[in-house]
Amino acid sequence: xxxxxxxxxxxxxxxxxxxxxxxxxxxxxxxxxxxxxxxxxxxxxxxxxxxxxxxxxxxxxxxxxxxxxxxxxxxxxxxxxxxxxxxxxxxxxxxxxxxxxxxxxxxxxxxxxxxxxxxxxxxxxxxxxxxxxxxxxxxxxxxxxxxxxxxxxxxxxxxxxxxxxxxxxxxxxxxxxxxxxxxxxxxxxxxxxxxxxxxxxxxxxxxxxxxxxxxxxxxxxxxxxxxxxxxxxxxxxxxxxxxxxxxxxxxxxxxxxx
Amino acid sequence: xxxxxxxxxxxxxxxxxxxxxxxxxxxxxxxxxxxxxxxxxxxxxxxxxxxxxx
Numbered sequence: 001x002x003x004x005x006x007x008x009x010x011x012x013x014x015x016x017x018x019x020x021x022x023x024x025x026x027x028x029x030x031x032x033x034x035x036x037x038x039x040x041x042x043x044x045x046x047x048x049x050x051x052x053x054x055x056x057x058x059x060x061x062x063x064x065x066x067x068x069x070x071x072x073x074x075x076x077x078x079x080x081x082x083x084x085x086x087x088x089x090x091x092x093x094x095x096x097x098x099x100x101x102x103x104x105x106x107x108x109x110x111x112x113x114x115x116x117x118x119x120x121x122x123x124x125x126x127x128x129x130x131x132x133x134x135x136x137x138x139x140x141x142x143x144x145x146x147x148x149x150x151x152x153x154x155x156x157x158x159x160x161x162x163x164x165x166x167x168x169x170x171x172x173x174x175x176x177x178x179x180x181x182x183x184x185x186x187x188x189x190x191x192x193x194x195x196x197x198x199x200x201x202x203x204x205x206x207x208x209x210x211x212x213x214x215x216x217x218x219x220x221x222x223x224x225x226x227x228x229x230x231x232x233x234x235x236x237x238x239x240x241x242x243x244x245x246x247x248x249x250x251x252x253x254x255x256x257x258x
Numbered sequence: 259x260x261x262x263x264x265x266x267x268x269x270x271x272x273x274x275x276x277x278x279x280x281x282x283x284x285x286x287x288x289x290x291x292x293x294x295x296x297x298x299x300x301x302x303x304x305x306x307x308x309x310x311x312x
Binding site: 045050055056057059060063064067102103106109110113114117118120121219223226227229230233234237242243246247 | 262265266267268269271272274275276278279282283286287290291293294297298301302304305306308309
């Protein structure tokens with residue numbers, strides 16, 4: 001069993017084998033994304049009641065908290081791939097790290113953006129330099145740094161090495177974001193959901209938030225698989241299998257079979 | 259209906275949050291699909307030139 005598993009692992013670590021597997025997985029993750037988004041949005045707007053303290057504006061947390069969680073989770077996964085890429089020279093791991101970065105940056109920006117528009121009616125301000133908000137902004141800069149470092153270095157192997165190092169060093173920021181509300185006296189409230197305490201929110205609100213989180217998660221997998229397929233084609237363009245794959249498509253176009 | 263969009267006076271904040279989130283996610287999907295097509299076309303052209311020169 002263990003041997004069989006490790007063979008499958010090696011098999012799909014080859015970009016050539018991962019490319020068609022990713023292609024097969026993408027529609028499933030899109031299907032899950034759409035179903036979960038519909039259910040999550042329905043619960044967020046039509047089932048969850050008005051908050052007695054914050055009024056309707058609290059409904060922003062149904063995208064704010066999932067976006068903030070994804071911004072950290074994606075970074076963690078990206079850094080893990082960076083370690084695998086650096087330590088074991090798995091090219092697919094480097095490609096996955098590159099594919100994750102733009103989506104991670106997007107969710108980080110959205111966490112900040114939705115947070116600002118939740119903060120204005122709730123705190124009376126769009127932005128404060130408190131530890132939670134500042135460390136999340138640093139996360140956005142880490143993603144941007146990772147992406148620009150890759151585009152600044154022409155040789156893909158050196159680019160992967162430099163950006164992986166940055167990603168790994170940047171992991172230090174994750175516990176700072178997560179624990180900032182405990183370590184410092186922040187305007188940002190403490191965790192609404194934590195593994196050690198019973199949630200401080202109504203079950204229906206929690207359910208809506210968790211469903212939206214899984215929806216964003218499925219979205220991330222779908223979009224990252226799509227992006228990594230492009231990266232695979234680009235970096236493997238000199239290989240026979242890519243030439244054959246795209247060569248076949250060209251033949252198909254000529255025959256009008258496309 | 260208009261009461262729903264007003265969101266008890268917080269409509270602006272809610273729809274700006276949800277709107278920008280939707281806009282970013284949809285734009286990302288379009289950009290990734292377009293990016294892959296561009297790469298495919300470029301590489302297919304390259305494959306054609308190579309097979310012709312052989």
